[in-house]
Amino acid sequence: MTPDWIAVDWGTSNLRVWAMQGDQVLAHSASDEGMSKLAAQDFEPALLRLIAGWLGAGVMPVIACGMVGSRQGWREVPYRAVPCAPVQAGALAAVATLDPRISVQIVAGLKQSAPADVMRGEETQIAGALAGLSGFDGVFCLPGTHSKWVGIAQGQVAGFRSFITGELFALLAEHSVLRHGLSGEGWDDAGFEQGVTEAFAAPLAGTAALFGLRAEGLLTGLASAAARARLSGLLIGAELVSARDFWANRPVVLIGAKTLSGLYAQALGLQGIDCQSFDATACTLAGLSAARLG
Amino acid sequence: MTPDWIAVDWGTSNLRVWAMQGDQVLAHSASDEGMSKLAAQDFEPALLRLIAGWLGAGVMPVIACGMVGSRQGWREVPYRAVPCAPVQAGALAAVATLDPRISVQIVAGLKQSAPADVMRGEETQIAGALAGLSGFDGVFCLPGTHSKWVGIAQGQVAGFRSFITGELFALLAEHSVLRHGLSGEGWDDAGFEQGVTEAFAAPLAGTAALFGLRAEGLLTGLASAAARARLSGLLIGAELVSARDFWANRPVVLIGAKTLSGLYAQALGLQGIDCQSFDATACTLAGLSAARLG
Numbered sequence: 001m002t003p004d005w006i007a008v009d010w011g012t013s014n015l016r017v018w019a020m021q022g023d024q025v026l027a028h029s030a031s032d033e034g035m036s037k038l039a040a041q042d043f044e045p046a047l048l049r050l051i052a053g054w055l056g057a058g059v060m061p062v063i064a065c066g067m068v069g070s071r072q073g074w075r076e077v078p079y080r081a082v083p084c085a086p087v088q089a090g091a092l093a094a095v096a097t098l099d100p101r102i103s104v105q106i107v108a109g110l111k112q113s114a115p116a117d118v119m120r121g122e123e124t125q126i127a128g129a130l131a132g133l134s135g136f137d138g139v140f141c142l143p144g145t146h147s148k149w150v151g152i153a154q155g156q157v158a159g160f161r162s163f164i165t166g167e168l169f170a171l172l173a174e175h176s177v178l179r180h181g182l183s184g185e186g187w188d189d190a191g192f193e194q195g196v197t198e199a200f201a202a203p204l205a206g207t208a209a210l211f212g213l214r215a216e217g218l219l220t221g222l223a224s225a226a227a228r229a230r231l232s233g234l235l236i237g238a239e240l241v242s243a244r245d246f247w248a249n250r251p252v253v254l255i256g257a258k259t260l261s262g263l264y265a266q267a268l269g270l271q272g273i274d275c276q277s278f279d280a281t282a283c284t285l286a287g288l289s290a291a292r293l294g
Numbered sequence: 295m296t297p298d299w300i301a302v303d304w305g306t307s308n309l310r311v312w313a314m315q316g317d318q319v320l321a322h323s324a325s326d327e328g329m330s331k332l333a334a335q336d337f338e339p340a341l342l343r344l345i346a347g348w349l350g351a352g353v354m355p356v357i358a359c360g361m362v363g364s365r366q367g368w369r370e371v372p373y374r375a376v377p378c379a380p381v382q383a384g385a386l387a388a389v390a391t392l393d394p395r396i397s398v399q400i401v402a403g404l405k406q407s408a409p410a411d412v413m414r415g416e417e418t419q420i421a422g423a424l425a426g427l428s429g430f431d432g433v434f435c436l437p438g439t440h441s442k443w444v445g446i447a448q449g450q451v452a453g454f455r456s457f458i459t460g461e462l463f464a465l466l467a468e469h470s471v472l473r474h475g476l477s478g479e480g481w482d483d484a485g486f487e488q489g490v491t492e493a494f495a496a497p498l499a500g501t502a503a504l505f506g507l508r509a510e511g512l513l514t515g516l517a518s519a520a521a522r523a524r525l526s527g528l529l530i531g532a533e534l535v536s537a538r539d540f541w542a543n544r545p546v547v548l549i550g551a552k553t554l555s556g557l558y559a560q561a562l563g564l565q566g567i568d569c570q571s572f573d574a575t576a577c578t579l580a581g582l583s584a585a586r587l588g
Contacts, residue, residue, distance in 0.1 A: 071512075079513075115502070116509035146471065146505060162505040164470065171465045176458065177440070204497055206536035208409070211440060211456040215410035218365075219373075242500035 001026055003054050005061040006102075007288040008047070009281075010068035011121060012036045015046060016281075019054045023289045027054065035067040043074035044097055047104075055101045063288045065107040066121035069093065074104075079111035079118060082157045086110070087127040087287060089294030107291050110157060117162050121284075122148050125255050126157065128286030129278050138251035142280070143260045145170075147239065149246040161246065163239045166260075169232060178210060178231065181217030186225030195233020196240070196267045203241045209234055236267050247273055256280050295320055297348050299355040300396075301582040302341070303575075304362035305415060306330045309340060310575075313348045317583045321348065329361040337368035338391055341398075349395045357582045359401040360415035363387065368398075373405035373412060376451045380404070381421035381581060383588035401585050404451060411456050415578075416442050419549050420451065422580030423572050432545035436574070437554045439464075441533065443540040455540065457533045460554075463526060472504060472525065475511030480519030489527020490534070490561045497535045503528055530561050541567055550574050 003019035003026050010016075013034040019027040033046040047062070054060070069077035077093040092105035109120035122142050130136060130152065140150040145166040151158040173182050198209060213231060216222040240247070252268065252275035254261040261277045268275055297313035297320050304310075307328040313321040327340040341356070348354070363371035371387040386399035403414030416436050424430060424446065434444040439460040445452040467476050492503060507525060510516040534541070546562065546569035548555040555571045562569055 111509075111513055113513065116506050116513050117502075118509045118512055161502045162509070164501045164505050167470055168501060171469055175465055175469060176461055204536050206532050207458045207462060208411075208455045208536055211458050212410050215405075215412045215456070218412055219405055219407065219410050238500050242498050242502055 002056060003027075003060070005063065005292055006051055006054060007285055008062055008064035008068070009121065009124075009284050009288075010035060010064050010066045010073075012067045015050065017047070017050045018285060019051070020285075020289070023286070025285065035070065035073050038074075040074060043068065044099065047102075048099060051102075058101075059103050060101060061292065062102050062104040063092065063107070063292045064104060065124035065284065065288060065291070069106040069109060070120055075106060077106050077108045079109045082110055082112050082159060083153075084110070084156055085127075086123040086130065086157050087291045092291060092294075107288070110160070112159060115161070117160055119148055119160065119162070122150070122255075123157070124287035124291065125280060125283040126150060126152075126287070127290050128283035128288075129253060129255055130155065131286050131290050132278075133253070136251070136253075138253065139246045141243075141247070141252060141254050141256075141264060141275075143236075143254065143256045143264050149243045151246060151250075161243060163242065165235050165239045169235050172210065172231060173228065176210075178214055178227070181214055181222060182224050182228045182231065184224045184228075186223075186228075188223065188226040188229040191226035191229035192233040192263065192266070193270060195230035195235075196237035196270055197233075198230075199234050199237025199241055200271070203238070232263065233267070236263060240267055240271065247271075251275075253278060255283050296350060297321075297354070299357065299586055300345055300348060301579055302356055302358035302362070303415065303418075303578050303582075304329060304337075304358050304360045304367075306361045309344065311341070311344045312579060313345070314579075314583070317580070319579065329364065329367050332368075334368060337362065338393065341396075342393060345396075352395075353397050354395060355586065356396050356398040357386065357401070357586045358398060359418035359578065359582060359585070363400040363403060364414055369400065371400050371402045373414075374402045376404055376406050376453060377447075378404070378450055379421075380417040380424065380451050381585045386585060401582070404454070406453060409455070411454055413442055413454065413456070416444070416549075417451070418581035418585065419574055419577040420444060420446075420581070421584050422577035422582075423547060423549055424449065425580050425584050426572075427547070430545070430547075432547065433540045435537075435541070435546060435548050435550075435558060435569075437530075437548065437550045437558050443537045445540060445544075455537060457536065459529050459533045463529050466504065466525060467522065470504075472508050472521070475508055475516060476518050476522045476525065478518045478522075480517075480522075482517065482520040482523040485520035485523035486527040486557065486560070487564060489524035489529075490531035490564055491527075492524075493528050493531025493535055494565070497532070526557065527561070530557060534561055534565065541565075546570075547572060549577050 007018040016030040029050045095104040142148045150160040254277040301312040310324040323344045389398040436442040444454040548571045
């Protein structure tokens with residue numbers, strides 16, 4: 001079978017491509033040539049290295065989302081302002097290529113002026129999730145390096161809020177004084193729930209709760225698996241406290257990788273909130289497909 | 295003049311020594327041979343490299359405080375439990391040396407069991423500050439990498455709380471997505487006050503306020519000097535919100551370096567709190583002197 005288009009998720013750190021026929025995946029490939037490693041002229045060769053084998057005699061449509069459309073990307077695509085549909089028919093931005101066999105278009109990211117916020121890539125996942133949820137009115141949570149809470153009303157993104165929870169966890173675990181007590185790979189589920197509960201019980205404790213993990217390690221020998229899970233619980237719990245106006249009293253759908261979405265579902269469950277979980281990659285592909293068909 | 299003792303502040307990153315006669319400084323030296331760069335057998339040579347010229351025929355008393363007394367230090371000195379005097383007469387820990395010309399003693403750090411917390415080095419600054427404040431009943435704030443709020447009652451440390459504010463600022467400014475908008479060296483005082491005010495107005499905003507700095511940089515060209523100062527204001531403001539039970543309705547004395555103490559004084563001033571400021575090095579020397587005399 002021959003692909004009739006190519007789907008591309010081009011983030012800061014990675015490039016992922018799929019050979020598509022309609023909404024069916026024929027083949028998949030990936031590399032670590034993310035936006036942060038490439039200058040403007042490097043994008044086309046990086047893409048061709050992965051997709052050359054899928055090209056034939058005609059012109060292949062390529063639909064891309066993510067940081068590829070940022071100022072440091074292949075071409076800067078202006079943000080669209082919320083409230084708006086996550087992806088707009090006919091609003092893709094074309095990129096000039098040297099190779100005549102490809103026709104590349106990039107999905108625009110979204111911006112919010114007050115409070116200031118931006119997304120690139122998540123709008124495509126949101127469009128993909130909405131394609132499978134007729135008449136959805138509620139909230140999407142997209143956990144990750146910079147997790148997003150997104151209010152949906154009448155098929156549009158009404159507003160959103162970003163948290164640097166994932167990035168903060170990595171910085172603290174790898175570079176801060178806490179790293180001494182977090183080494184290894186284990187996970188203590190009770191520690192995670194303790195962290196979430198602590199974040200809700202003392203929402204103004206601030207970074208004293210983080211230093212407390214180090215102090216417990218020194219004074220009582222807190223195990224690294226418990227400390228790492230509790231740090232995760234404290235940070236995800238703090239995000240939930242801050243995002244309460246999003247998830248309280250509305251249906252919540254998680255869009256993310258399985259393990260991380262599972263932690264968010266567990267933390268929300270402790271607050272009595274049930275939620276659905278959608279796979280992030282499936283949503284990306286559905287969203288790119290919707291963007292292509294406009 | 296010949297020194298009659300040597301004062302040593304030995305932290306994670308730096309070693310600082312003073313040749314003392316009574317409470318007078320005769321000479322000063324320093325190196326970057328902090329605790330984190332040394333194995334147990336390296337401490338004595340690192341010290342002798344700085345003080346050899348001050349030694350004479352007799353045995354020179356050396357009084358040290360800081361991370362030199364930690365598990366990764368020269369000798370692990372057990373913490374003393376609060377409530378207690380910041381430095382206890384006769385409770386210094388002797389270290390065996392190869393060189394017979396020095397007699398080294400280390401000041402013990404303090405621990406608190408619930409909530410778990412620890413300090414090493416600050417107890418000496420507190421003792422030094424108390425030596426100049428007869429009958430002080432109130433709060434010390436020691437801003438820094440891991441800032442401390444310390445309640446004092448009847449000459450004792452009643453309790454304390456540590457925040458990783460300074461470390462978090464450095465991690466975010468140097469390693470996070472925010473670094474793109476924080477380059478350069480300028481400072482915007484109005485931005486700092488805006489950050490403090492924002493932290494008090496929306497104490498549960500969490501890391502969404504941090505991502506907002508990045509978004510404003512992208513959407514409205516927020517200047518790096520304003521972004522850096524606002525980040526500092528947000529983090530110091532969040533610490534003040536968390537530590538309100540310490541500084542509300544009690545005299546506050548700052549112990550720290552001039553610039554950082556100035557920021558804390560400015561932020562407390564926005565809440566209507568006046569405070570005194572003591573120089574950290576002067577407090578360290580006064581505290582080591584008090585520890586020596588017991």
